[in-house]
Amino acid sequence: MAQVMKGVKVLEVAQFTYVPAAGAILADWGADVIKIEHPVRGDTQRGFVRMAGADVNPKRSPFVEHPNRGKRSVGVDISKPEGMEVIYELAKTADVFLTNYLPNQRQRMKFDYEHIRAINPNIIYARGSAFGDKGPERDFGGFDGTAFWNRSGIAKAFTPKELSGPISQGIPAFGDSIGAMFIAGGISAALFHRERTGEGLELDVSLLSTACWAAGTSIDMALDGTEFPGVSMPRSGGNPGNPFMGNFTTSDGETINMCTLTPGPHIRSFFEHIGRPELAEDERFSTVEALMKNWEPASDIIVEEFAKKPFDYWREHLKTYSGQWTPVLSLAQIAQDEQALANDLVFEVEAADGGDPIKLVRGPVQFNHEPVKTTRAPEASEHTEIVLMEMGMEWDKIEELKAKGAIA
Structure with missing residues (x-):
């Protein structure tokens, strides 16, 4: 597929699926995405061994592969001052800083907007959050099951009136993947703006705003005084x-x-x-x-x-x-569907366990009718030394930071 983001460097300080999946889209498009992970445990999502009622093989986990394919992983303890110095050095040459940490965490560890912009005045600072970066709940964490599915009205809209309560979200990371695509689109627009004006922007996408846009026509009806009719119980x-x-x-x-x-x-x-x-x-x-x-x-x-x-x-x-x-x-049937396959909706990457290739779903945008060509998700801290040496760090300094537990 056309590498439309080739030459763009993204510094990702984020966990789970929402926001990291935006990094995966940018990596699919050719960006060099540096994923910062804790030097011991990595992204918290790597620890998921059972999700949606099924056992997960950490070496073949869709919860790792889907939002992290095509990236390079650098192990940095951002709670240590020495670790943050590494982040600052990486930020100096980055085009995009991508994060989903909460405001108080960003401020405490000094990688909020003003700290990163002081290092690189032209960087694009992209935030993903549950409820938005303004208002009384900006410091609240959340997942797509809370901010996207339930808070937005979508859960109630999908629930037949005959049921006693709202139905649960049936697809893990449903809103996460949708919102991540919006982040990738916003970053693309911000890069275009910087190319034309020289100005780096800060941008925000929340799971709540993602859901409100997805349900926009129905919310617009409600705003204009028309009640959404809802759905009925299944029948033929x-x-x-x-x-x-x-x-x-x-x-x-x-x-x-x-x-x-x-x-x-x-x-x-x-x-x-x-x-x-x-x-x-x-x-x-x-x-x-x-x-x-x-x-x-x-x-x-x-x-x-x-x-x-x-x-x-x-x-x-x-x-x-x-x-x-x-x-x-069903979800399994669409993965084998003739029309889906004809449009390259499924592609393969090598597996870290050396077994059969892992099949993944591509992002919704395709360039020149070409399938995605990318690599598997990195193992935690897999590229630490390579990336740090690329930015000019001497081996003695790398060893010193490792001894202090600042990097892996």
Whole structure:
């Protein structure tokens, strides 16, 4: 893939997925991303041995690979003055400083905006946070399960009114990965601005702002006094007013989602594809006005027809339907999906354990139709000596810092 960030140096002082995943995107695009990790334990996320109910192999952990592929790891204890001196030296030649530490931590250890800007006045300082860098809760930590999923209104919006409480976030690091892409985009814009004006900017993206943007049209409705209608309990059938929209259960228990937002032009094609071409001439369904009025009997017929044949039949048969639809897939199925693979949504990196290559999902932006080419996530502190020698540090100094526990 085109190395659009080649020559850009990113200094990342961050942990977990949110914010480090922005560094991974920039590394995919060609940036040299220096990941600072604790010299003993590394990124806290390296210690996850069980997540989402499954055991995690630390040498093949998606919680490490997804947000850290393509980087170089330098072990520095930022709580020690000698460690912060190393950070300052690295910051002198960096284009971007990337962090998700809390404000009080950044101030205490002296790597907040004013400290880094004093070292490098043209650096772009990028912060990721749970709730934003202003307001009474700027010092509060959080994860995407709190700031993105629950605080934003998304959890309630996805919960059918029949349930007694909001549904839980079903995908780890869901908001983290979305927000990280926004950070990468903001950094790209800031680099463009600096190229044109010479001015380095500070930028902020929060998990809360990420969620509010993702749910923006519904929040806009609420701001204008229109209540969001919410979602209904799962069922096989068409939506009220439009039977060509809804989930329909196949004979083997799988689901086809019909999403024909404007059914009028597709009435004949649809009824032909479900094996009932005569219904296109039925006065109850032959026009969009009649179809919307008689959506319930139309829905009953569609439910009956979908239930006659299996999922694979409908996946193939509906390819010639003129309207919009999709098979409902699992996360494992999308990783094997023909269309996803054709668009290079999955790529491979070598594994640190020497086993089979690790398959990862690429970022949403693709340049020149080219697949991602990058390296595995580094092991903790894997590149400390190399990076420090590149910036001109003598070996005796490196040994001295190691003896003090400032670096690994």
